Every structure is written in C-alpha cells, then in structure tokens.
Amino acid sequence: MAHTVEKIGGTSMSRIDELARTLIIGDRSGEDLYGRVFVVSAFGGITNLLLEHKKTGEPGVFAAFANDDRAHGWQDRLDTVASAMIEAHRAVLTNRADVERADEFVHDRVYGARNCLIDLQRLCSYSHFRLSEHMGQTRELLSGLGEAHSAFVTSLLLQRQGVNARFVELSGWRDEGDVSLDDRIKGAMEDVDPATEMPIVTGYAQCAEGLMHEFDRGYSEVTFSRLASLTGAREAIIHKEFHLSSADPGLVGTDAVRKLGRTNYDVADQLSNLGMEAIHPKAAKTLRQAKVPLRVTNAFEPEDPGTLIDDQPADTAAVEIVTGLDIYAFELFEQDMVGVKGYDAAILEALTRHNVRIVSKVSNANTITHYVDTSLKALRRVEKDLAARYPSAQISSRAIAMASVVGRDLNGLSVLTRGLQAIAAAGHEAIGASQGPRNVDVQFIVERDSFDAVITALHRALVEGHDVKEVKNLKRAA
Numbered sequence: 041m042a043h044t045v046e047k048i049g050g051t052s053m054s055r056i057d058e059l060a061r062t063l064i065i066g067d068r069s070g071e072d073l074y075g076r077v078f079v080v081s082a083f084g085g086i087t088n089l090l091l092e093h094k095k096t097g098e099p100g101v102f103a104a105f106a107n108d109d110r111a112h113g114w115q116d117r118l119d120t121v122a123s124a125m126i127e128a129h130r131a132v133l134t135n136r137a138d139v140e141r142a143d144e145f146v147h148d149r150v151y152g153a154r155n156c157l158i159d160l161q162r163l164c165s166y167s168h169f170r171l172s173e174h175m176g177q178t179r180e181l182l183s184g185l186g187e188a189h190s191a192f193v194t195s196l197l198l199q200r201q202g203v204n205a206r207f208v209e210l211s212g213w214r215d216e217g218d219v220s221l222d223d224r225i226k227g228a229m230e231d232v233d234p235a236t237e238m239p240i241v242t243g244y245a246q247c248a249e250g251l252m253h254e255f256d257r258g259y260s261e262v263t264f265s266r267l268a269s270l271t272g273a274r275e276a277i278i279h280k281e282f283h284l285s286s287a288d289p290g291l292v293g294t295d296a297v298r299k300l301g302r303t304n305y306d307v308a309d310q311l312s313n314l315g316m317e318a319i320h321p322k323a324a325k326t327l328r329q330a331k332v333p334l335r336v337t338n339a340f341e342p343e344d345p346g347t348l349i350d351d352q353p354a355d356t357a358a359v360e361i362v363t364g365l366d367i368y369a370f371e372l373f374e375q376d377m378v379g380v381k382g383y384d385a386a387i388l389e390a391l392t393r394h395n396v397r398i399v400s401k402v403s404n405a406n407t408i409t410h411y412v413d414t415s416l417k418a419l420r421r422v423e424k425d426l427a428a429r430y431p432s433a434q435i436s437s438r439a440i441a442m443a444s445v446v447g448r449d450l451n452g453l454s455v456l457t458r459g460l461q462a463i464a465a466a467g468h469e470a471i472g473a474s475q476g477p478r479n480v481d482v483q484f485i486v487e488r489d490s491f492d493a494v495i496t497a498l499h500r501a502l503v504e505g506h507d508v509k510e511v512k513n514l515k516r517a518a
Contacts, residue, residue, distance in 0.1 A: 042274035043075045043234040047243070047264040050081040052281055052339045053190050057132035060197055063279065063342040064238075073203055077234055077271070079264040080194055081243045082186025083128040087257070089121045090182045094257060102182050105157060106175055115154060121185070122150040129193040138196045145192050149185050149213070156181065180244075180252050184211035187242040187260065195240045204237045210263065212246025221247040221263075225270050234271075241267065258320040265323035269330035276332050277346075279339035284318060284347040287362045291492050292499045300347040303360055303448060308334075308349055310446045310481045313399060315365045315413060318349065354448035359455065359502040362495055364443040366488055367399055370419055371409045372426060374433040378405050383430075390425045394418050399442060400483055402474060411442060411485070440471060441491035443484045445502055450479045455502060459484055462501035463494055 052059065065073065081087075088094055092103045099107075101121060104114035129142040157178065164171040188211045198205035208228050219227070224247050232239050243260030245251060251259040261278075268276040285297040305328045312321045318336050319327075327334050328351055337346030370391075377383050387408055391398060396414040403409065412419070419437045426435055445455050456475045459482060463470050472485035486494045500506040 042272055043077055044275045044277055045077045045079065045264060045268035045271065045273040046277040046279060047079045047260065048081065048279050048339065049281075050087065051084045052279060053081055053194075054084040054128065054131070055340075056080075056190075056194055056197060057134075059279075059339055060194075060201060063339055064198065065201060065203065066342060071235070074235055074238055077239045077241060077267065077273070078194070079241045079243050079260065079267060080187065080190045081260050082190050083125070083193075086121065086124060086128065086186040086189070087183060089117065089124055090186055091179065091257075100182075102175075102179050105161075105178060106171075114157070118150060118154055122146055125150075125186075125189050129189070133193065133197060133200075135200050138200055141196060142189075142193050146189060149188060152214075153181060153185060176250055176253055180246060180250060183252060183259070184213065184242070184244040184246060187211065187244040188213060191240045191242045198238065198240070206232060206237045206239050208232060208239045208241040210242045210245035215246070218246075218248035221245055221249055221251070221266055222270060223247075225263075225267055229267075229271060255320065255322065258323070261320040261323040262326070265319070265326040265332075268332050269326050273332055275335055276327055277335045277337060278319060279337050281339060283338045283341075283344070284336050284361075286360065286503045287495060287499045292362075292496050296499065296504055298503065299344075300360055302348050304353065305334075305349060305351055306478075306480050307360060307446055307448055310444070311361065311363070314363055314442070314444055316363050324349075357449040357451050357453055358447055359445055359450065359453065360447040362443065362445050362499045362503060364441060364484075364491065364495060365399070365413060366439070366441050366491070367411045367413055368416065368419055369409055369438045369440050369485070370396075370412050370422065371407060371436050371438070372430070372433050373407045373435075374430055375406055376432070377407075383408060386429060387426065390422045393425075394421045396422060400474065402472065411440075439488055441486050441488045441494075443486060443491065443494045443498055445482045445484075445498060446480065448480065450475075450482065453502075455482045458501055459498055462497045465501075466493055466497035468494055468497070 089100045090102060092098060092100045101114050101117045104117050125146045126143055130139055133139050133142060160174055163169050188209055192207050195205040195207040210224055210228055224245050243263055245263045251262055255262050265276065283299045285299055287297050289297045305324050308318045308324050309321055311318050319334060333348055333350040335346050335348050338344060372387060374383065391410060396412050396418050398410050399413050400411040416437065423435045445459060456473060460470055460473060463484060468486060468490040470484045470486055473483065475482045484494065
C-alpha cells in the first residue's frame, strides 16, 4: 500500500518521547513500522523565541534583529533559543551519546546563524545595502532552525529505539542556489524509500517562492500538503492534541461535545475563516486537488481513527460544528452612497493595505459593514485613511463576536430560524444573522459578553437536539 504523510505540531513535539512509544511505534515491528513519513514542527515555544510570540507579540531574535539592535540584544535572544533547544531535547533523549550529538547540532546551527547575521549587519553598515531588503530571508533562516533541530532529535530518538529513521532536511542549510518548493522536496526524497525507512522531515522548506512571504507561521502545513501530493500519499494525517469536535468542550461540556468523525474540505475552509484551522486553506487546496484525503487525529489517542476530511458531500443534512470568534464590526455610513460605485473597492483596498482580515460582510443602500479579525489599532489606521477620502462619511468600529453554525449540508434544517429562537430562549439577542445560498454555514452576530452562552445555546438546540423549552431551562440553571 502507498505511504501516509503525517504531521506533528509543536506542542505535541514537546512530548515526542511519549509519542515515539505510542503513536509512532506502538505495537508495530519489522516492516509494519514503515510506510509512514513524518513532518515535524519545532519544539513548543521555540519558533516564538526565534521570531516573535504568536499571541503576545513579544519580540524574539527576528524582531530584535529587524529593529537593527546594535546593542547585541538579538544575540542575547539567540543564546536564549540555544538554551531552550538544549533543554527541549534533553527532556526527551535519554542516551548520553544522543544528547551530545543534539547539543553539537544546536551549537553548529546557532553559531552559523549568528555569524550569518553579524556579516549581514556589517554589510548593511554600508549605505549601498539596506537591512530591510533582507528581512524576508532572515526570517526564513531563523525559522528553519527550529524544525531542523526537532527533526534531527526525533530521528536520533527513533534510531535509538530500533527504527530505521532518517533525518530529511528541507531547510536549505548551506545549500547553494534557490530551488522551487517542488524541486526541494523531490530532491530531498529522491533516494528515500518509505517502505524500508522512516523519513523525519523538517516542517520548514527553503525555496525560491519564500514560504513565509505568503504563509508566515502556516508554512509547515504547506510543506506537509505538498509532500503528500508530490509523493502520492494514500492519506495525509495531522496529529493534534485534541479531536475535531462539535464545539469547545470547555464551553458546552465534555459530555455534550461529539467527535466529528467525518467531514469535508468545505467545512475545513469555514473553520479556517473562523480562525479554527484544521489545516491552512492553501494546504487543504493542495490535498483536495491531489485527491489526497486528510485525517485529523488526537496524537495521544493513537487507537482512535479521528476525523476524515475529504471532498465528499454529506449523506444527510446535519449541523457539525458550532464555533466562532471575537471580531470587530467596521462600518462606513455615507448618505450619498446610493447608486455610486467605488465605496466597496476603496474600503477593501484600505483594509488590505493595513493587513486586516475580513471574516464576513453585509451592506445596504448607504452602509457597508465588514466583520474583521484584527486589532483596534489597525482599524484606526483604516478609519483615518477612509475619513480622508470620504470626509462626510460616518465611520465606526465596534467590538462584537460571531457565532457560526457549520456543516457539510444544512439544507432543510431551518438553522437560521432555530438558531435565533435558541439565542432568544437563552435570554440573549442577535445583532445580526446571515446565511448564504451554499448552506454550509450560518453566522450570528452577538455581543461579546454573551458569546459563550450563545455557543452553548446553539449547540444544545442544533447539535444535541434540545427544544426551546430545554434551552430556557439552561438559562434558568445558569
């Protein structure tokens, strides 16, 4: 049978010693160990230290270097990265020789990166060269350190346990010349035989296209999907720390949530739009076009098949997931808008220029409202630009939330009507609601302080099947 390509995320990587015993080896032996290619992310927290913290924005090596910090602040941060890498692999490697090899690997890579950045900084001290012109390559160089380290350590760990594991590096470390992503993968995998060895592949791949330019921190899923496509994988598998479920169990209760089990790429795209990525949408597109199904599993429940995602429609209409996110409603009201073209294009251009992600949009004769996932600071910049262009317009931003009901097929379920009734029965009000003709999602706009209760009410009514009276009882109990 054809092989699988499987991805392990950064948080799970910090427990790779446990996963080696259960998920990767388990009760397999001999040739049953093989036919699996693993793509690994950096150990948890390492990429945050190399670039910047994904959630808080706290600067890492890249952010300090980008600020042209000549007080060696970025070098101190690089030392912190080295210490964190060493701590990470010493937590999972038990053999002294393996630890020494991993230590040496870190020292070699960090030393090389440090010298490279010092040389670049020295070069840019001449007026003919500008540091800003090299920041894309610098970000790529630093990011690749994390995945190279984790893949090398994982291969050592598995080899020590009798697995014919092979470190496959796509990071382009000390390679000459730029190559395309496809050529980078093909070249690295050319003499690899998944039937007799287990490739451990870096999640970052250096290529002429520059993965981080378009995908930034989502690059590992792009590498993963392209690898599965190019090598003709039977199935692509992402191992997470949780199952894809009908809602957040922390909100609706662990007894109430249901594992999806089966869904399709349409639903995966809707989840990405809501910031709840099963997989990066561009990576999903690659798998979909290559006709490679995706499976999302809980890495720490290897006996559970997880959820299969393919391009097949649902057998029956059903609500599959109730989820959502905090957003802002960015509204432009202009009395003279009626019948005049150009407002839509101008607003979209301003939002795009300031890197504001649009989740949804509604409009009427004189008002255009975009529901966006961004910071208030970014919206203030957009507001300033549009106010200069349309001085008589009223422009405002409001913090709200969006609850979304998603399913492969919502036809005939009256989700919009039943959802509004459930929200009202729980004692809350929908500011707005919308449903497209494709019938894969219904969106409810609510106040932020009622978001959790609305998610619970929608889940009880549309997934668990409780009627309005039972939802009212939920309100009383709360």
